[in-house]
Amino acid sequence: MALKKAKIIVTKGTGQEQLEVLFNPSEYSLESANNFAWQTIPGLQTPIAQFISGEATTLSMDLFFDTYEKATDVRLLTAKVSRLLDVDKDLHAPPSCRFVWGSLDFKGVVERVSQKFTMFLDSGLPVRATLNVTFRALQSMKEQYQNIPRQSADRTKQKTLKQGDQLWMIAAEEYEDPGEWRAIAEANGIDNPRQLRTGRKIIVPRLD
Secondary structure, three states: OOOOOOEEEEEEOOEEEEEEOOOOOOOEEEEEEEEEEEEOOOOOOOOEEEEEEEEEEEEEEEEEEEOOOOOOOOHHHHHHHHHHHOOEOOOOEOOEEEEEEOOEEEEEEEEEEEEEEEEEOOOOOEEEEEEEEEEEEOOOHHHHHHHOOOOHHHOOEEEEOOOOOOHHHHHHHHHOOHHHHHHHHHHHOOOOOOOOOOOOEEEEOOOO
């Protein structure tokens, strides 16, 4: 079976570009973290932690490049990766990309590239290099909200009915269980759930 090559798929304003790495990485690392504010309280032995936000996951690896046999400048290859840090004229920002290798499909931006040249021809032309590349995960605000588990059933909410709203739809959205529509009906004195007036404000109660 042919060796599957890792590739970087770059999304630019004019379309997509695919960069196939010369050699697959021997390893890669994924790092995730959270930010906390630590508040010192007089009389307590340890500070109190307050969650602030999560940090985007990073993917780091070393990519190896070698053009010794061809006797060509290895920087012609490494520049394709390092240029992913440049601002795209159509996007007014560096392009987003995906690092795809086997089951790994990491979407993000290139955050850091460190280049190390380790072999040269007699002329001084570099023909071997190792790039340490760090990608940082990229998600839109909409994607992040969609990925947050909905746990709205622990508090009471007020909602304005829109055209086409049904109680079972609201229960599915708020409780992740359309069968809980009766709790909403009882909290609002709704006898006939099929007759809902658009614009009416209803209470979405907390589930015990």
